[in-house]
Amino acid sequence: MTIDLFPMDTAKFVAAKQATHYVQSGMKVGLGTGSTAAWLVQCLGEMVRDHGLQIKGVPTSNRTAELARAAGIEIITLDQAKWLDLTIDGTDEYDANLNLIKGGGGAHLREKIVATASDRMIVIADASKTVATLGAFPLPVEVLPFGMQITRGLIEELLVGVDVLGRDVIQRMQGDAPYVTDEGNFILDLHLKSIGNPRQLAMMLNQIPGVVENGLFIDICDVVIVGHGTGKVEIRDITNDINDVVQFDLQDDDNLFADLAK
């Protein structure tokens, strides 16, 4: 059977498939949110159903929980898990230090809690997520609905004094209504263009009382796995100082790929 997926899908798929090599039976695994993480859930589901992999998954969103259940992965809460062996998640941007912007899918609050409660965080991405400087992707900040305009004003004031190139703060919408997160909060997207000091900004944003969590992941990610449309995968593991390249034979993986693409 010949399938004709966009190179971007292939890139996400091979990154996700490579990440499954880090997963072993008996592990408790944080399951990320987004289109790349969805490929991971599909791959892990296939390993559970057909190859006897035994894992417990902690999903980072209601969407991922649904996908994981449908794929046959046992789901537990983070408190049931107590601690996780690893979390595998997508990203919106990553820099040379493996610092991230996440939350394009609105799930960065749970994603950060889950990743922080894991021995390792592995990020899976396509090459478009690589940046020299974080900030081209709007930085999501989850805020409480209560007093949201006050919180927004305080964020705008904060941005005047920090090293960024843009300062627009735009509330995320879903159609005509505010976007609401799984925790019942709103999201403000900060259009900063370039963030000179992500560590400082992450700490300052979280000092504002109405801010629940920002999408900067600083010193949380250990490994980035970058897939390409050609089947090439780059692995960068900063904890173990490993830089590796793997080439997937997409023909060999055709059956799995076709199944997953259904």
Ligand SMILES: O=C(CO)[C@H](O)[C@H](O)COP(=O)(O)O
């Ligand atoms: O942070 C996220 C969700 O909150 C996602 O990981 C991020 O938006 C990347 O998504 P995708 O894999 O669809 O590009």
